[in-house]
Amino acid sequence: MGATGVVLLGVCLALPISALAQAQQSPRARWAPFFGTWIGVAEHRPDAGPLVTVRVRVEPAGDSARAMLTLPESRQIDLAIPSPYSDSTNIAVRGDTLRLEFTPDIGLGFIGRLGIPRADERITLTVVRRGETLAGTLGITTYRSPVVLRQGPSATDPREPSVAFYSTQDSLRLAGKLVLPAGRGPFPAVIWVTGSDADTREVWQYDARALAERGVASLLYDKRGAGESVGASHDLASWDDLAGDVEGALRYLRSRPDLIDPARLGLVAQSQGTWIIAKVAARDPGVRFMVNISGSGISAAEQETYRTGALMRADGFPASEIGRAQAFQRQKFAVARTGLGWAPLDSTMQRFRADSVRWFPGYGTGAASRTLAGLRLYGVLQFNYDPRRDLERIRAPVLVLMGQLDLVFPPEIVVERMRESLGRGGNSDVTTRIVPNAGHALTTVQLFEGRPFRRAVNSEFLGTLTAWVAERAGVAPR
Numbered sequence: 292m293g294a295t296g297v298v299l300l301g302v303c304l305a306l307p308i309s310a311l312a313q314a315q316q317s318p319r320a321r322w323a324p325f326f327g328t329w330i331g332v333a334e335h336r337p338d339a340g341p342l343v344t345v346r347v348r349v350e351p352a353g354d355s356a357r358a359m360l361t362l363p364e365s366r367q368i369d370l371a372i373p374s375p376y377s378d379s380t381n382i383a384v385r386g387d388t389l390r391l392e393f394t395p396d397i398g399l400g401f402i403g404r405l406g407i408p409r410a411d412e413r414i415t416l417t418v419v420r421r422g423e424t425l426a427g428t429l430g431i432t433t434y435r436s437p438v439v440l441r442q443g444p445s446a447t448d449p450r451e452p453s454v455a456f457y458s459t460q461d462s463l464r465l466a467g468k469l470v471l472p473a474g475r476g477p478f479p480a481v482i483w484v485t486g487s488d489a490d491t492r493e494v495w496q497y498d499a500r501a502l503a504e505r506g507v508a509s510l511l512y513d514k515r516g517a518g519e520s521v522g523a524s525h526d527l528a529s530w531d532d533l534a535g536d537v538e539g540a541l542r543y544l545r546s547r548p549d550l551i552d553p554a555r556l557g558l559v560a561q562s563q564g565t566w567i568i569a570k571v572a573a574r575d576p577g578v579r580f581m582v583n584i585s586g587s588g589i590s591a592a593e594q595e596t597y598r599t600g601a602l603m604r605a606d607g608f609p610a611s612e613i614g615r616a617q618a619f620q621r622q623k624f625a626v627a628r629t630g631l632g633w634a635p636l637d638s639t640m641q642r643f644r645a646d647s648v649r650w651f652p653g654y655g656t657g658a659a660s661r662t663l664a665g666l667r668l669y670g671v672l673q674f675n676y677d678p679r680r681d682l683e684r685i686r687a688p689v690l691v692l693m694g695q696l697d698l699v700f701p702p703e704i705v706v707e708r709m710r711e712s713l714g715r716g717g718n719s720d721v722t723t724r725i726v727p728n729a730g731h732a733l734t735t736v737q738l739f740e741g742r743p744f745r746r747a748v749n750s751e752f753l754g755t756l757t758a759w760v761a762e763r764a765g766v767a768p769r
Contacts, residue, residue, distance in 0.1 A: 322356040324420045325349045325389045328443035333429050335436035338738040340364075340747050345429055345438055347391070347416065358382050358391055360416065361493070362431070364747040365401040366732060368493040370414075389425065391416045402432050404605065405736060405743040434744035450503070454510070456543035460535020466519035467492045467512025467540075469550070470499040477548055479555035479764035480508040481582075482540045484533075486562030489525060491518035495561075497748060498756065505757045506766040508551060509559075510540050529672045534570040541575065555579055555764050557687075559756075562586045562699065562731065566678055573681035580763040582690045582756065585731050586700050588708030590677040592624035594700055599654045601698040608650065616650050619643075623656075626663070627670025633663040682709065683716035690722045690759045692752055694729030722759060726752045 326349050333343035346361040348369070359369035370393060372382040377397040383390050393399065393414040402412050411432050418427035418440060425440040447453065450471045457464055472478055481502065483495045492511040499509035515522035515536060525533065537558065545553040557580040558568040565586035572578045586594075596617050603613045619639065626632045643651040651657060691709050693702035706723045713721050726749055728735050733753075734746035761768075 319351060319354055321384050322349070322351065324387070325356065325384065325425070326351065329425050329440035330443045331425075331438050331440035333436040333438045335434070335739065337434075337744075337747075338741065340735065340737045340750060343429070343431070343434070343436065345416070345440060346443070347425075347440060349389070356382060356384070360391060360393070360414070362401075362745075363493075363497040365734065365745055366494055366497065366748070367399070367401055368491065370397075370399070387420045388427075389416075389418050389420075401732075401734065401746040402744075405432065405745075407432055407743065432744045433742045434739045454543065456512075456539045458515070458532070458535040459538040459542065460532045463515055463522045463536070464520070465512050465515060465536055465539065467510060470496065470503050470509040470511065471550065472503045472506045472508060474506075476508070476550040477552040478506065478508040478550065479557070479766060480510060480544055480551045481557045481559045481760060481764075482510045482537060482544070483512075484537055484558065484560035484564030484567050485514060486564055486586075487526075488514075489517040490514050495559075498753060501753055501757050502760060505761040507757075507760055507764050510544060512536075512540060527672075530567055530570065530676055533567045537567060537571045538575070541571070541577070545577075553577070557581060557760065557764065559760070560584065560586070561733075566591065566676055569678040569681040569685070572687060573684040576686070578687055580688045580690070580760070581685065582692065582760065583705075583709065584692050584733060584756075585694060585697055586705065587678050587682070588691075588705040588712065589700070590675065592620075592627075592674045595655050595674070596620040596624070597701050597704075598699045599650075599656055601701075602654050603650055605698060612650060616654060616656055619651075619656055623666065624670070624674055627666045627674050630663065630667055633666075637663075679708070679712040682712035685713060685716065686718055688720040688722075688763050689713060689718065690756070690763075691724070692733060692756060693723075693725045694731060694733050694749070694752075695725050695727050696730045699731040724755055726755075 328346065328348045330346045333345060336342060341364040344363050348359045349356050358372045361368050372380050372391055374380040374397055377394055379394040380397055381392050395409050395412040399412070413432065415430040416427065418425035423442060427438065429436050429438045451468050453466065453468050455464055455466050483499060485494055491513045495511060499511055502509055513520040514525045515528060516524045541556060544551045544556055556578060558572060558578055559582040560568040561584040563586065565583040568581055569587055572581050599620050600613045600617050603616060622636055626636050689709070691706055693700065693705055695702060702725045706725065710721055710723065726733060729749040729752055730746065733749050735749040736743045737745050737747045
C-alpha cells in the first residue's frame with residue numbers, strides 16, 4: 292500500500308496545476324464560471340445586412356450544464372444543447388474553455404439550402420473565461436469571427452415587462468411581455484401572432500424592438516403549451532381557440548390605458564398566424580390595422596399542396612413526381628374534409644411506404660395521416676379553413692408582405708386573393724409588397740466575404756413594416 296501511495300503522488304505532481312485543480316473540482320463546479328446569460332456582437336461585419344448578435348444562456352443540469360444559443364437577427368431563439376433533435380450536438384468544458392457545437396443533423400432552416408456542403412451546416416462557439424467576459428470565436432457555417440460576450444443584466448428590462456392574460460376561448464393563462472418605446476405612454480400597440488411552430492415571445496423580438504424605436508409598443512406571447520403559457524400543444528387547438536388567445540391579448544391591452552392607447556391597436560402575424568388574425572379582425576372593429584407576413588388569402592389545404600410542390604421543385608424532383616405528390620395531398624385533404632375515402636387513401640400510403648417513395652412522408656405529405664381519426668381531427672381544426680369570408684368583413688387598413696422566394700405560400704397568389712377578398716367587402720386600403728430575395732420568414736441570405744453563411748431579417752421588409760405601422764398607428768414621423 293505504501294508503494295502505491297508513492298506512485299500516485301508522483302503522477303499528481305506531474306499534472307499541470309490547472310488540470311490538477313479541475314480534477315479536484317466537482318463536475319458542477321467546473322461549469323459554474325459559465326453559468327448565466329452572456330451577450331455580445333461578433334467583430335466581423337457581414338458584407339451587408341445586420342450585425343451578428345449572440346446571446347448564450349448556460350444553466351445547471353445535474354452534474355453538467357445546458358446551454359441555449361440565440362441569434363436574434365435570424366430569429367433563432369434558445370437553440371438548446373443537449374438537443375432533442377440531434378445526436379451529435381454537444382457542449383463541453385475544458386478548464387476555462389467552453390465549447391458549443393450544433394451539427395448538421397439538427398436541420399436548422401436558417402443555415403440550410405445555402406448551396407454550401409452539408410458538413411458546413413453547423414454552428415460553433417468556443418470561448419474562454421477572462422475576468423468578467425467570455426472571449427473566443429463564433430462560427431456560423433462559412434463565417435468565422437472573434438466575439439466577446441459580457442454578462443447580461445440580471446434584472447428584467449423595465450421597457451420589456453412580463454405580462455400574463457387569459458384566452459377568451461377557454462380561459463387558458465398565456466404569458467408574454469410588452470416591448471415599450473422610450474418615453475411615456477399611452478402608446479399605440481400591436482399584437483404579434485406567430486406561425487405554426489411552438490414559438491415563444493422571443494421569436495419576433497428583433498422586429499418588435501425596431502417598432503419600439505418608431506414609437507409603437509408590442510405584445511409578444513408564448514404560444515399555448517409553449518414557454519410559460521399553459522395548455523396542451525397548440526397543434527391540438529382549433530384556430531378558433533388560437534383566435535381566442537389573440538382576443539385575450541387585445542382585452543389585456545385595452546385594460547392598460549396607463550401604457551397602451553386602446554384606440555390604436557393592430558395585429559401583426561406571420562404564416563399560420565395570418566389565418567388567425569383574419570378571424571379576429573373580422574369580428575372586432577376595434578382592430579385599427581392588420582399586417583399579414585407570409586400568409587393568408589388561400590386555404591390551408593391549398594397552401595400545403597403548394598408547399599409540397601415548391602419544396603420538391605427546390606430539391607430537384609421531376610415534374611411527374613411533384614404532380615404525383617400534389618395529387619396525393621389533394622386526396623388526403625378531401626378525406627380530411629369529408630371523412631370519405633379513407634380505405635383507398637390508406638392503401639395508397641401503405642404502397643408508398645412499401646415502395647420507399649422518396650418524397651413520402653416528407654415534404655408535408657405524411658402529416659396527420661396515420662389514422663382517419665387523426666386526419667379528420669386536423670381537417671376540422673386546420674386544413675379546411677378558407678379565410679376569404681372573414682377577409683370580406685375586414686374594413687381596417689391591411690399590409691401584405693410576402694417574400695419572393697417563399698416556398699410555403701405562393702406570393703403572387705396570396706397577394707391576388709387578399710386584394711380580391713378585401714375588395715369584395717369594400718376595403719380598398721390594401722398595401723402589398725413582394726420583397727425580392729426574401730423567403731418565408733422574410734429573411735435573406737447573408738454573405739461574408741462573398742460567401743453565404745446564414746439567413747437574417749431582410750432590411751427592406753423591416754423598413755416597410757415599421758414605416759407602414761407607424762403611419763397607420765398615428766405616430767409622428769421621425
